[in-house]
Amino acid sequence: xxxxxxxxxxLSAFGCSRPRPLTVGSKNFTEQIVLGEIVTxxxxxxxxxxxxxxxxxxxxxxxxxxxxxxxxxxxxxxxGTALTAVLKLPFSSDPATVLARxxxxxxxxxxxxxxxxxxxxxxxxxxVRGPDARAAGIETLSDAARRKQAWRLGVGYEFLQRPDGxxxxxxxxxxxxxxxxxxxxxxxxxxxxxxxxxxxxxxxxTDGQLSVRDIKVLGDxxxxxxxxxxxxxxxxxxxxxHPAMRAALDQLSGRLSDSAMRxxxxxxxxxxxxxxxxxxxWLATVR
Numbered sequence: 542x543x544x545x546x547x548x549x550x551x552l553s554a555f556g557c558s559r560p561r562p563l564t565v566g567s568k569n570f571t572e573q574i575v576l577g578e579i580v581t582x583x584x585x586x587x588x589x590x591x592x593x594x595x596x597x598x599x600x601x602x603x604x605x606x607x608x609x610x611x612x613x614x615x616x617x618x619x620x621g622t623a624l625t626a627v628l629k630l631p632f633s634s635d636p637a638t639v640l641a642r643x644x645x646x647x648x649x650x651x652x653x654x655x656x657x658x659x660x661x662x663x664x665x666x667x668x669v670r671g672p673d674a675r676a677a678g679i680e681t682l683s684d685a686a687r688r689k690q691a692w693r694l695g696v697g698y699e700f701l702q703r704p705d706g707x708x709x710x711x712x713x714x715x716x717x718x719x720x721x722x723x724x725x726x727x728x729x730x731x732x733x734x735x736x737x738x739x740x741x742x743x744x745x746x747t748d749g750q751l752s753v754r755d756i757k758v759l760g761d762x763x764x765x766x767x768x769x770x771x772x773x774x775x776x777x778x779x780x781x782x783h784p785a786m787r788a789a790l791d792q793l794s795g796r797l798s799d800s801a802m803r804x805x806x807x808x809x810x811x812x813x814x815x816x817x818x819x820x821x822x823w824l825a826t827v828r
Contacts, residue, residue, distance in 0.1 A: 561593075562590070562591055562592060562593045563584060563588070563590070563592045563593065563614050563615075563779070563783065563786070564592070564593040564594075564595055564612065564613045564614050565577050565580045565581045565584065565592055565593070565594055565595065565596070565613065565614070565615055565616065566595045566596065566598050566604055566607055566608065566612075566613030566615070566616035567595075567596040567597065567598060567604070567616055567617060568597075568598060568599065568600060568601065568603075568604050568616075569597045569598060569599050569600065571749070571806050571809050571810055572663065572747060572802065572805075572806050573596075573597075573616075573617060574596050574597055574809075574816055575805050575806065575809060575816055575819065575820060576617040576659070576771070577594065577596040577616065577617065578594070578596065578816045578817055578819075578820040579793065579820045579823060579824060580615060580616075580617070580773065580790070580793070581594050581820075582817075582820050582821060582824055583789055583790070583792065583793060583824060583827070584786065584789055584790075586824070587785065587788070587789035587792070588783065588785050588786065588789060595607065595612065595613050598613075598616075601618075601622055601626050601627065602626070602627070604616050604618075605618075605627055608651075608653060608774060608776065609651050609653070611776065614775060614776050614779040615773055615774065615775040615776070615779070615790070616773070616774060617659070617771055617772070617773055617774075618655075618771070618772065618773075618774045619663055619769040619770065619771055619772075620636070620639045620640050620643055620655075620658075620767075620768055620769060620770045620772065621639060621664065621705070621767040621768055621769040621770075622769060623643040623647070623774075624639050624642060624643055624767070625704060625705065625767070628642075628643065628646050630642065630646075632704065632705055632767040633767060634764040634765070634766070634767055634768070635768075636662070636768040636770055639767060639768050639770075640655065640658070640768075640770060640772075643655060647774065648777075652776070652777045652778070653774055653775065653776060653777065654774070654775050654776075654777050654780065655772050655773075655774055656772055656773045656774075656775065656787075656790055656791065656794060657772065657791065657794035657795065658770040658771060658772040658794065658795070659770075659771045659772060659773070659793055659794060659795070659796065659797045660771075660794070660795045660796055660797040660798055660801075661746075661747055661770075661771055661797050661798055661799045661801070661802045662746060662768055662769055662770050662771075662799060663745055663746055663747045663769045663771060663802070664745075664746050664761075664766045664767065664768060664769040665700070665705070665706075665743055665744070665745065665746070665766045666743075666744045666745060666746040666748070666751075666758045666759075667682055667685070667710075667741060667742070667743060667744075667758070667759045667761075668734070668741065668742050668744045668751070668756045668757060668758050668759065669685070669734075669740060669741050669742075669756070669757050669759065670734055670735075670740070670755070670756065670757070671754075671755035671756055671757050672755065673740065673757075674757035674759075675757075679757070679759065680757075680759070680760055681759055681760035681761075681762040682714045682716070682759045682760065682761055682762060682763070682765075683714065683762050683763065684759070685714070685716060685741065685759055686714045686715050686716050686717070688717065689717075690717075691717040691718055691719035692716055692717060692718055692719065692740050692741045693718075693719050693720070693723070693738070693739045693740045693741070694716075694718055694722040694723070694739060694740070694741050694742070694743070695722065695723045695724075695725060695730050695733045695734070695738070695739035695741070695742040695743070696722045696723070696724055696725075696730075696742070696743040697724065697725070697726070697727040697730070697743065698724050698725075698726075700722075700724075700743045701722065701724060705765075705766060705767050706743075707722060707743075709765060710743075710765060713763055713765040714763065714765070716741075723738070723739055727744075727745075730742040730743075730744055731744075731748075731750045731754060731756070734756070735754070741759075744758075746758065746769075746799055747799055747802040747803050747806060748803065748806065749803055749804070749805075749806030749807030749808075749809070749810045749811055750807070750810075750811070751803050752800065752803040752804050752806075752807045753807060753811060771797070771802075772794075773790055773793070775790070792827055793827065796827060801823075805819060805823060
């Protein structure tokens with residue numbers, strides 16, 4: 542032990558250091574943290590080595606920069622986010638086209654690889670109260686556009702400005718609105734619906750609240766919203782250095798449906814259970 546220590550001290554000027562462990566990152570919201578924990582535990586159990594967590598990193602660009610710089614080796618991302626927010630390219634409504642484009646651009650620009658999608662699509666979801674939808678026979682956004690009574694719309698702050706947000710939604714569906722949309726924190730949208738402060742809200746398709754509340758997700762029948770398929774993005778150098786890594790991560794592809802992701806999110810936000818416990822239970826179903 543003493544000899545090893547002396548050796549490293551003598552060779553420190555020449556780069557003698559312990560190899561950095563595999564590191565999993567995530568953005569700073571519930572779904573990302575859950576996915577990051579699932580990926581970490583999957584790598585640990587399949588590769589038999591310790592994996593470092595850098596979860597709750599921040600927003601999209603911070604996580605992307607960490608991956609490019611080698612501070613993390615893998616993190617979950619969404620195809621629509623990659624296309625519009627990272628690559629600054631026009632969005633498309635075709636999932637295969639979007640995935641192919643981000644795969645090609647990430648590989649060419651940064652030598653990063655997109656694995657096959659995890660199975661769910663966290664796109665925007667326009668939601669209304671279940672009893673209202675059933676009473677009026679409303680299933681889709683086109684149905685909602687035909688309602689004679691104007692909608693009181695609630696949205697998150699970003700939705701007003703995003704290229705795939707309010708402006709394009711209204712141009713596509715011509716929804717009748719009562720006044721200006723009410724902008725609020727995303728966590729308040731469902732309470733606003735239940736308290737009759739708004740009649741429709743711009744939510745996310747995998748919100749945990751959708752698994753327990755009587756809420757109707759309106760079909761995007763004109764395919765306005767771009768796909769936000771979740772997938773793991775990895776550093777090509779890391780996969781080459783850890784040959785078993787790809788097979789371990791491929792086991793997660795296609796395994797998470799929209800409803801399954803909603804339930805996992807609700808276990809954290811609604812039932813306040815530990816993320817590590819939730820991830821461990823879900824991974825027990827992956828063989």
